[in-house]
Amino acid sequence: xxxxxxxxxxxxxxxxxxxxxxxxxxxxxxxxxxxxxxxxxxxxxxxxxxxxxxxxxxxxxxxxxxxxxxxxxxxxxxxxxxxxxxxxxxxxxxxxxxxxxxxxxxxxxxxxxxxxxxxxxxxxxxxxxxxxx
Amino acid sequence: xxxxxxxxxxxxxxxxxxxxxxxxxxxxxxxxxxxxxxxxxxxxxxxxxxxxxxxxxxxxxxxxxxxxxxxxxxxxxxxxxxxxxxxxxxxxxxxxxxxxxxxxxxxxxxxxxxxxxxxxxxxxxxxxxxxxx
DNA sequence: CTTGACCCTAAAGCATACTATAGGGTTTAT
DNA sequence: ATAAACCCTATAGTATGCTTTAGGGTCAAG
Numbered sequence: 001x002x003x004x005x006x007x008x009x010x011x012x013x014x015x016x017x018x019x020x021x022x023x024x025x026x027x028x029x030x031x032x033x034x035x036x037x038x039x040x041x042x043x044x045x046x047x048x049x050x051x052x053x054x055x056x057x058x059x060x061x062x063x064x065x066x067x068x069x070x071x072x073x074x075x076x077x078x079x080x081x082x083x084x085x086x087x088x089x090x091x092x093x094x095x096x097x098x099x100x101x102x103x104x105x106x107x108x109x110x111x112x113x114x115x116x117x118x119x120x121x122x123x124x125x126x127x128x129x130x131x132x133x
Numbered sequence: 134x135x136x137x138x139x140x141x142x143x144x145x146x147x148x149x150x151x152x153x154x155x156x157x158x159x160x161x162x163x164x165x166x167x168x169x170x171x172x173x174x175x176x177x178x179x180x181x182x183x184x185x186x187x188x189x190x191x192x193x194x195x196x197x198x199x200x201x202x203x204x205x206x207x208x209x210x211x212x213x214x215x216x217x218x219x220x221x222x223x224x225x226x227x228x229x230x231x232x233x234x235x236x237x238x239x240x241x242x243x244x245x246x247x248x249x250x251x252x253x254x255x256x257x258x259x260x261x262x263x264x265x266x
Numbered sequence: 267c268t269t270g271a272c273c274c275t276a277a278a279g280c281a282t283a284c285t286a287t288a289g290g291g292t293t294t295a296t
Numbered sequence: 297a298t299a300a301a302c303c304c305t306a307t308a309g310t311a312t313g314c315t316t317t318a319g320g321g322t323c324a325a326g
Contacts, residue, residue: 004302014303015285023283034292036303048264056242056262057235060283066262069253076253078246085243085258092236096229102190103225109189110218113211120202120209125218129189129199131181137272147273152314167322169273193313272322279316285309292303 002032006039010047017047024064025050057092058084135165139172143180150180157197158183190225191217 007014020026026046029037049070053063065084069076109128120126140147153159159179162170182203186196198217202209242261253259 002303013285016283018304019284032303034303036292045264049262052262052264055235056239057232066259069256070259070262073253073256073259077250078248078253078256079250081253081256081258082243082246082248085239085246089236089239089243092232092239096232096236099190099225099229099232102188103222103229106189106218106222106225110215110222113215113218115212115215117210117212120206120211120214123202123206123211123214125214126199126203126206129182129185129203131178131185135273146315148315149313151274156313165273167273169322267326269325271324274321275319277317280314282311284311287308288306290304292301294299294301296297296299 001039001041001043003037003039006043006047009044010051012047012051020047020050020060023060025060025067057088062088134172134174134176136170136172139176139180142177143184145180145184153180153183153193156193158193158200190221195221 001009003014003017007017010017012020017026021028026043029039029043032038046067049067050063053066054060058066062084066081069081069084109125112124112128134142136147136150140150143150145153150159154161159176162172162176165171179200182200183196186199187193191199195217199214202214202217242258245257245261
């Protein structure tokens with residue numbers, strides 16, 4: 001299958017597929033006589049794997065690790081895979097906490113603002129951002 | 134005050150200060166005879182404002198808006214400021230939801246892995262990332 | 267008078283994940 | 297034969313918020 005077909009089936013752009021190849025996520029595929037890339041169904045399966053891993057929050061760099069685990073399962077331990085997952089889980093938790101902190105802070109100051117078309121002269125939001133004396 | 138002193142007091146790097154100036158967050162300060170930047174206390178107050186806004190989750194671009202509101206309060210309405218805050222709140226909420234979705238998904242597959250030093254041959258994490266047939 | 271601390275500019279680099287552009291072959295259909 | 301649709305490479309651009317580099321003045325102390 002040529003790149004256009006793989007793009008269609010994977011719902012990724014042709015450019016993204018070439019980018020993934022260059023980024024080391026996919027092996028360089030065989031080439032047809034005219035130089036066109038010639039993919040097999042395995043490429044599609046790999047792309048679906050990549051998409052699911054992305055959905056789960058892994059970066060392309062981390063996905064490279066996941067792919068190498070996947071390609072040589074017997075040379076890796078369950079712990080290696082699980083550690084990657086747990087590390088990512090911890091990162092996501094930290095990000096959520098950070099966002100929740102910001103949200104709480106921002107919500108309290110935004111809610112204090114009555115809004116309206118009056119001048120922002122005495123805006124409590126702007127005041128809240130001023131350094132405390 | 135020269136830039137080194139302002140950096141110390143604001144706890145930002147000298148480079149960041151010059152970057153903020155170039156990014157339009159701070160006015161170009163007066164210069165001493167030798168060309169050195171000469172800041173006043175107002176610059177420090179502004180930097181603290183910027184830092185608090187960052188803490189609340191605003192991007193530098195949004196902070197530019199906040200600063201222009203702050204500098205000409207009487208030419209803006211409460212609604213303008215409040216809308217900026219509410220939009221940002223909504224963005225943060227969306228990000229939290231997205232992260233929570235990923236977290237839930239990832240947690241369920243990571244927890245299913247028993248770990249250990251056995252080969253990843255039958256790793257449920259890797260399996261979970263494979264496309265379903 | 268030189269050393270070290272401080273300041274300057276302009277431009278490039280970093281990380282992430284792509285997207286776009288320029289310039290040029292190939293294949294398919296009419 | 298020509299136009300549309302497809303493929304190729306290499307390079308640069310996008311967004312964000314800085315940091316780093318290169319190359320070079322300024323100033324106070326010893």
